[in-house]
Amino acid sequence: SGAKKEQWGTRVGLVLAVAGNAVGLGNFLRFPAQAAQNGGGAFLVPYLISFVLMGLPLLWVEWAIGRHGGQYGHHSAPGMFARLGRSRWLKYVGVFGLFTNLTVAAYYCYIESWTLAYVWHSLRGTFTAVSPTTFFPEYLGTTQDDIAAIPWEATGFFLVTLALNVWLLSRGLVRGVELAAKIGMPLLLGFGAVLAIRGLLLGPGDPGVIESPLVGLNFVWEPQAAGLFNPSTWLAAAGQIFFTLSVGMGSIHCYAAYLRERDDIALNATTAGTVNEFVEVILGGSILIPIATAYLGLAAVQAATAGGSGFDLGFLTLPTLFNEWGWFGPVAGAMWFGLLFFAGITSSLAMGQPVLAFLQDEFKVRREWAALGFGLATLLLGALVVILYPGGSFGEFDFWTGTFSLIVFALAEVLIFGWIFGIDRGWAELNRGADLRLPGFYKYVIKYVTPLFILVVLVGAMVNPSGSWGEAVSQLFSTGSWPLAAESVLGKVLHVGETGGYFDATGKITPMF
Ligand code: PHE
Ligand code: NA
Numbered sequence: 001s002g003a004k005k006e007q008w009g010t011r012v013g014l015v016l017a018v019a020g021n022a023v024g025l026g027n028f029l030r031f032p033a034q035a036a037q038n039g040g041g042a043f044l045v046p047y048l049i050s051f052v053l054m055g056l057p058l059l060w061v062e063w064a065i066g067r068h069g070g071q072y073g074h075h076s077a078p079g080m081f082a083r084l085g086r087s088r089w090l091k092y093v094g095v096f097g098l099f100t101n102l103t104v105a106a107y108y109c110y111i112e113s114w115t116l117a118y119v120w121h122s123l124r125g126t127f128t129a130v131s132p133t134t135f136f137p138e139y140l141g142t143t144q145d146d147i148a149a150i151p152w153e154a155t156g157f158f159l160v161t162l163a164l165n166v167w168l169l170s171r172g173l174v175r176g177v178e179l180a181a182k183i184g185m186p187l188l189l190g191f192g193a194v195l196a197i198r199g200l201l202l203g204p205g206d207p208g209v210i211e212s213p214l215v216g217l218n219f220v221w222e223p224q225a226a227g228l229f230n231p232s233t234w235l236a237a238a239g240q241i242f243f244t245l246s247v248g249m250g251s252i253h254c255y256a257a258y259l260r261e262r263d264d265i266a267l268n269a270t271t272a273g274t275v276n277e278f279v280e281v282i283l284g285g286s287i288l289i290p291i292a293t294a295y296l297g298l299a300a301v302q303a304a305t306a307g308g309s310g311f312d313l314g315f316l317t318l319p320t321l322f323n324e325w326g327w328f329g330p331v332a333g334a335m336w337f338g339l340l341f342f343a344g345i346t347s348s349l350a351m352g353q354p355v356l357a358f359l360q361d362e363f364k365v366r367r368e369w370a371a372l373g374f375g376l377a378t379l380l381l382g383a384l385v386v387i388l389y390p391g392g393s394f395g396e397f398d399f400w401t402g403t404f405s406l407i408v409f410a411l412a413e414v415l416i417f418g419w420i421f422g423i424d425r426g427w428a429e430l431n432r433g434a435d436l437r438l439p440g441f442y443k444y445v446i447k448y449v450t451p452l453f454i455l456v457v458l459v460g461a462m463v464n465p466s467g468s469w470g471e472a473v474s475q476l477f478s479t480g481s482w483p484l485a486a487e488s489v490l491g492k493v494l495h496v497g498e499t500g501g502y503f504d505a506t507g508k509i510t511p512m513f
Contacts, residue, residue, distance in 0.1 A: 005073075006075075006172060006173045006174075006258055007173070007258050007259070007260065008173065008174065008178065008258050008259065009173075009174040009178050010178075012182075013174065013178040013181065013182060014178075014259075014268065015268065015271060015272065015275075016178070016181035016182055016185045017177050017178050017181040017255065017346070018252075018255050018268065018272040019181070019185060019271075019272050019275045019276065019279075020177075020180070020181035020184060020185050020346025020347065020349075020350070021246050021251060021252070021255055021272075021346065021347060021349075021350035022244065022245055022246050022272055022273070022275070022276035022347075023185070023188070023275070023276050023279045023280075023343055023346070023347070024108075024244075024246075024343045024344060024346070024347030025108065025111060025112070025115075025340060025343055025344050025347070026240070026243045026244040026280075026347075027244060027276065027279050027280040027283070027284040027343060028192075028283075028284050028287065028288065028310075028314070028339065028340055028343060029288070029309065029310030029311065029313075029314045029340070030240065030243065030244070030308075030309065030310055031240060031244060031280050031281075031284045031285070031310075032220070032284060032285065032287075032288040032289045032305070032310055032313070033288075033305040033307075033308050033309055033310035033313065034236055034237075034239075034240050034305075034308055035047075035220050035285070035289070036219070036220070036289060036301060036302050036305040037236070037302070037305045037306070037308050038227065038232075038233045038236050038237070039224065039226065039227060039233065040219040040220050040221075040222070040224070041218075041219065041220065041221060041222040041223045041224040041227075042224040042225075042226040042227030042230070042233060043227055043233060043236065043237055044220070044221065044223050044224075044227070044281075045223050045224065045225065045227050045228055046227050046228060046233050046234045046237035046238070047237040047240060047241065049237075050234075050237050050238045050241040050453075051241050051245075051273075051277060053445065053449055053450060053453050054238060054241060054242075054410075054450055054453055054454060055241045055242075055245050055247065055273060056269075056270065056273055056442075057414070057442060057445055057446045057449075057450045058242075058245070058247040058248070058410055058413075058414065058450065059245060059247060059252065059269045059270075059272070059273045060265070060266065060269050060270075060430055060438070060442075060446070061413060061414055061417045061426070061430075061446060062247055062252040062253050062256065062269075062413070063252060063253075063256040063265040063268065063269040063430075064256075064265060064417070064426060064429045064430045065080055065081070065084065065253050065256075065413065065417060065421075066080065066252060066253035066254065066255065066256025066257045066259075067256045067257065067259045067261070067263070067265055067429075068080065068083065068084075068429055069081075069083055069253065069257050070256065070257030070258060070259060071261050073361060074257065074361055075254050075257040075258065075353075075354070075357035075358075075360075075361055076094070076098055076250065076253075076254055076257075076354045076355070076357045076358035076361065076362075077093075077094035077095070077097040077098050077250035077253055077254075077354065078091050078092075078094035078095045078097075078098055078358065078362070079091075079094070079358075079361060079362060080094065080253060080257065081093050081094030081097070081413075081416070082094065084416055084417070084420060084421040085416065085420040085421060087420075090416065090420075093409070093412050093413070093416065094250070096405070096408075096409055096412075097248075097249060097250035097253075097409045097413070098250050098354055098355065098358055100248075100249050100250070100401055100405045100406065100409065101249055101250060101251060101351040101352075101354050101355055102351070102355060102374075102377055102378065102381060103381065103397075103401035103405075104249065104351060104401050104402050105348055105351040105352065105374075105378045105381075105382075106378055106381035106382040106384070106385045107382065107385050107386075107389075107394045107397060107398065108344070108347065108348055108351065109158070109161055109162060109165065109344075109348050109378055109382060110158055110382050110385070110386060111311075111344065111392070112161050112340075112341065112344035112345060112348055113154070113157040113158040113160070113161035113162075114139070114154070114157070114315065114392075115337045115338075115340040115341040115344055116157050116160065116161055116337075116341050117139065117153065117154070117157040118315065118319070118333070118337035118340075119333075119334050119337040119338050119341060121135070121333075122319065122322075122330050122332075122333025122334045122336075122337055123330055123333075123334050124330075125330050127319045127320070127322070127323065127329075127330075127333060128323055128329070128330070131320065132315065132316050132317075132319040132320050133316050133320065136315050136316055137391065139151065139153060139154055140154055140390070140391050140392060141154065141390075142390055142391035158379075158382065159379075161345075162375045162378060162379055162382075163375070164345065165345065165348055165349060165352055165374075165375060165378075166352075166371045166372055166374065166375035167371075168180050168345075168349060169349060169352050169353065169356055169367075169370075169371035169374065170367060170368045170371035170372070172367060173258055173353070176349070177346075177349050177350075177353060180345060180346055180349060181346050183342075184342035184343075184345065184346050185342070185346065187338065187339075187342055188339050188342040188343055189279070189283075191335040191336070191338055191339040192279070192283040192287065192339050193283070194335060195287050195291075195332060195335055195336060195339070196283060196286035196287050196290075198325075198328075198332065199213055199286065199287055199290050199291040199294070200213050200214070200217070200286060200290060202290075202291070202294045206294075206324070207324060208295050208321075208324045209294050209295060210294070210295065210296070210297055211293055211294055211295075211296075211297050211298070212294065213290035213291060213293060213294040214290070215290075215293055215298060216289040216290035216291075216292065216293030216294065216298065216301065217285065217286060217289070217290045219289065219293070219298055220281075220285040220289050221281075221285060231460045231464065231469055232464060234457060234460065235457060235460055235461050235464065236308075238407070238454075238457045239403040239406075239407070242403065242406040242407060242410060243402055243403065243406065244276060244280055245273055245276060246347070246350060247406065247410060248405070248406030248407060248408075248409045248410035248413075249351070249354075249405075249406055249409070250354050250409075251350045251351060251353075251354055252269075253354070254350075254353050254354035254357055255350065255353070256269075257357070261432075261433075262432060262433035263433055264433050264434055264435040264436070265430065265433070265434065266430060266431060266434035266435065266436040266437075266438050267434065267435040267436035270436060287336070288310065288313050288314060288318065289301060289313075291318065291321060292304070292313055292317050292318065292321065295321050295324070296317070301313070304317060307393075307395055308395070309392075309394075309395060309398075311392055314336075314340070318333075318336060319333050319336075322336070352371070352374045352378075355370070355373070355374045355377070356370040356371055356373075356374055359373055385397055396492075399492075404461070404489065407454060407457060407458050407461070408458070410454055411451060411454045411455060411458060414446065414450050414451050414454065415451050417446070418446050418447040418448075418451065419447070423443055423446060423447045426446070427443045427446075461488065461489050462488060462489045462490050463482065463484065463488055463489075463490055464484070464485045464487065464488035464489075464491070465482065465483045465484065465485055465488070466483045466484060466485040466486070467483055471483075
């Protein structure tokens with residue numbers, strides 16, 4: 001083709017861009033909430049095991065598929081998956097992986113736009129005058145009775161955020177994505193360090209403090225074996241690993257496709273994954289939970305994470321608590337939401353780039369138009385999501401597009417890589433030009449352990465029982481029916497109702513009242 005092939009500018013730029021891809025709202029809002037909701041240190045053990053047995057192998061697989069596809073001029077999943085074997089359907093697996101970028105971007109960019117609005121309002125001192133608890137629902141327009149009323153300010157910030165994404169994407173990989181990461185990532189780390197240190201120094205002498213922040217830290221970090229035996233904790237942990245590493249979406253593949261044939265992937269992928277985990281567990285674990293615990297106590301913090309999203313803690317609780325910090329309060333607010341904004345935009349660009357690349361590679365659309373196409377699609381889909389899930393109650397949507405889809409796609413790709421492309425070819429591809437020697441046993445992990453692990457998680461998510469697994473199994477043997485939890489995949493699909501239902505051998509569903 002006539003178009004000049006795009007490539008990453010520098011290795012530093014590449015590392016920052018791929019770290020920016022992974023490090024996102026998931027690290028600072030989703031992780032603390034998921035951890036708190038699933039018992040803190042009890043969550044950590046399945047989480048770290050999931051990282052080693054699913055996260056890392058999937059990262060390597062995605063980088064390998066991506067760089068391989070890039071050599072044939074494909075920078076998005078459909079084209080590169082078609083290159084992994086002869087079957088026609090491979091391409092459609094890729095299409096699925098492309099589509100999730102758009103569906104996740106639809107609500108992700110909206111949340112990203114809240115953080116921008118909150119930087120502005122923190123600096124203006126809005127939260128010293130209006131309680132964030134009042135402000136948030138008003139901002140989102142959920143206090144208005146009229147369902148058709150449009151929250152103008154939120155819409156405005158959403159448009160500005162989308163415009164910024166479109167503008168950066170339209171500038172090309174180096175002048176857009178790489179530039180945003182070079183500016184955003186250092187600031188994010190700096191803001192995060194300041195907030196973590198200030199928070200951890202809170203003590204009994206500070207007004208309003210009722211507990212040591214270390215209690216919160218301990219809660220998140222002290223490993224507890226209990227989680228090992230709870231399949232729901234495993235589901236949550238695995239889901240978080242997928243989301244936070246950006247695997248299972250076709251986004252990593254896209255960034256890897258802009259490498260040269262002999263550029264290292266083993267070390268780059270491992271570094272990016274490790275940086276994400278460091279930022280998530282160390283930095284993400286040191287801000288939201290410890291600060292909130294210091295002022296409110298652990299029980300209240302856990303109660304505030306009930307939905308697992310971290311919105312309440314992040315947008316209501318924290319800005320309220322910053323008011324205790326005097327003149328530094330507005331600065332801390334701007335740093336917290338600024339950090340979230342940089343985390344968000346370097347990730348939403350990573351959802352946009354594959355869509356852009358797809359339009360450019362496969363339909364020869366000019367970059368600027370492709371960027372605009374992504375912006376418009378996100379706007380329309382975003383508007384739909386906001387109407388369907390008012391007030392930021394995206395939990396259900398996030399489950400299907402941001403967790404379930406990723407697990408299904410990841411299972412498909414790791415099987416395609418290990419069994420259709422072939423693990424020997426795959427392993428060679430992975431190690432070509434490598435600056436890091438990967439442990440040889442990972443060849444078998446990728447072929448057998450990772451797919452099996454994902455399959456178990458997937459089946460667990462499908463049939464997650466309402467009570468304990470032990471009770472469910474004994475019920476299966478005694479009555480031939482299986483108690484489905486409302487939040488299990490089958491439970492959702494079959495509408496078993498709020499409290500779960502029974503699924504018996506005849507296929508009959510009995511809602512549980
Ligand atoms: N990993 C990002 C986060 O933690 C989210 C993301 C998913 C980004 C998929 C890009 C692609 O917030
Ligand atoms: Na992340």
